[in-house]
Amino acid sequence: MSTITNGALVASLPTPRIPAVRNRLRDNPVEGKKRVLLAAPRGYCAGVDRAVIAVEKALEHYGSPVYVRKQIVHNIHVVSTLEKKGAIFVDDVDEVPAGAHIVFSAHGVSPAVVQAAADRDLRAIDATCPLVTKVHREAVRFARDDFQILLIGHAGHEEVEGTMGHAPERTILVGSPADVADIEVSDPENLVWLSQTTLSVDETMETVRLLRERFPALHNPPSDDICYATQNRQVAIKKVAEDADLVIVVGSANSSNTVRLVDVALEHGAKAAYRVDYASEIQQEWLDGVATVGVTSGASVPEVLVQEVLEDLADAGYGQVDQVVTAEEDLMFSLPKELRRDLNGEQDARALGGHNRKLDWQG
Numbered sequence: 001m002s003t004i005t006n007g008a009l010v011a012s013l014p015t016p017r018i019p020a021v022r023n024r025l026r027d028n029p030v031e032g033k034k035r036v037l038l039a040a041p042r043g044y045c046a047g048v049d050r051a052v053i054a055v056e057k058a059l060e061h062y063g064s065p066v067y068v069r070k071q072i073v074h075n076i077h078v079v080s081t082l083e084k085k086g087a088i089f090v091d092d093v094d095e096v097p098a099g100a101h102i103v104f105s106a107h108g109v110s111p112a113v114v115q116a117a118a119d120r121d122l123r124a125i126d127a128t129c130p131l132v133t134k135v136h137r138e139a140v141r142f143a144r145d146d147f148q149i150l151l152i153g154h155a156g157h158e159e160v161e162g163t164m165g166h167a168p169e170r171t172i173l174v175g176s177p178a179d180v181a182d183i184e185v186s187d188p189e190n191l192v193w194l195s196q197t198t199l200s201v202d203e204t205m206e207t208v209r210l211l212r213e214r215f216p217a218l219h220n221p222p223s224d225d226i227c228y229a230t231q232n233r234q235v236a237i238k239k240v241a242e243d244a245d246l247v248i249v250v251g252s253a254n255s256s257n258t259v260r261l262v263d264v265a266l267e268h269g270a271k272a273a274y275r276v277d278y279a280s281e282i283q284q285e286w287l288d289g290v291a292t293v294g295v296t297s298g299a300s301v302p303e304v305l306v307q308e309v310l311e312d313l314a315d316a317g318y319g320q321v322d323q324v325v326t327a328e329e330d331l332m333f334s335l336p337k338e339l340r341r342d343l344n345g346e347q348d349a350r351a352l353g354g355h356n357r358k359l360d361w362q363g
């Protein structure tokens with residue numbers, strides 16, 4: 001049964017399954033009814049799903065080991081699961097034996113990395129998310145048209161390194177609103193801003209506002225660079241955070257979109273918010289005085305990890321789970337072209353398409 005609450009679709013989920021031996025968290029007394037508000041969308045996005053399946057398919061088809069440059073997606077559970085299946089994660093292509101298969105991660109790579117892999121005769125499978133590739137193409141096009149690119153993103157993040165590598169001479173990194181005052185450009189009339197795909201929408205818009213104050217001729221990107229999945233997860237957690245005493249975000253510390261969900265929850269009403277990789281990291285004292293717990297997960301997080309959090313919360317008396325749905329997603333990306341070619345007609349039902357429908361509540 002579904003109801004609409006505050007403009008958001010709320011679906012009642014069955015109480016999570018409770019394994020026979022549990023009770024790590026105590027059922028603490030609180031004022032008011034205990035419940036969980038479970039954000040939707042949450043968890044895997046289309047780009048992560050595709051990248052993880054690409055490694056699995058590569059292992060099935062070519063056999064292990066298959067090398068992966070950097071973490072295929074920023075989640076320690078996903079990485080360790082793939083390692084057990086035979087994937088070997090490396091920092092760079094020079095660690096890979098000549099002729100081996102290497103998968104480039106969802107965060108993308110610079111042309112220099114592609115060339116280095118080719119120089120070593122590696123057989124590359126490019127699992128760069130198509131929405132990151134879109135930003136790469138924008139960078140190349142604007143650089144070719146003599147624009148200087150102000151790339152809003154986090155220094156050292158793999159996606160930022162990959163995007164900057166497509167137009168290294170023309171790109172200036174803007175890390176935060178605080179950086180704007182120090183930016184120096186050579187031609188203020190030919191400027192465009194682009195961004196990392198996994199940033200806080202609100203903070204990015206503030207950075208753009210400040211950039212435009214300094215450089216009124218600043219051009220916008222042709223379409224949003226912050227991807228649909230990042231935006232949808234932020235909209236959902238904003239709605240949940242309004243009513244949550246505590247928000248738990250499942251995801252890894254190096255996952256940009258996960259960390260942003262913690263920030264967004266705190267900025268939109270959550271009294272406290274914590275990130276955990278696993279349910280076992282939830283601390284009993286976080287639940288003191290908490291009636292409503294919000295739960296979400298980053299775009300690289302398998303749903304099983306969220307279900308374990310729900311099971312532990314049920315142990316502590318938070319057995320009622322109401323899902324707060326602010327958008328529906330069924331976007332899928334086809335597998336990397338190198339795999340499609342080598343799978344040689346193996347069934348690949350994954351096609352570019354699907355839809356991303358925002359519901360009534362837009363945030």
Ligand code: SF4
Binds near residue numbers: 130198228230299
């Ligand atoms: S978070 Fe967005 S850009 Fe990153 S892999 Fe997912 S869909 Fe692609």
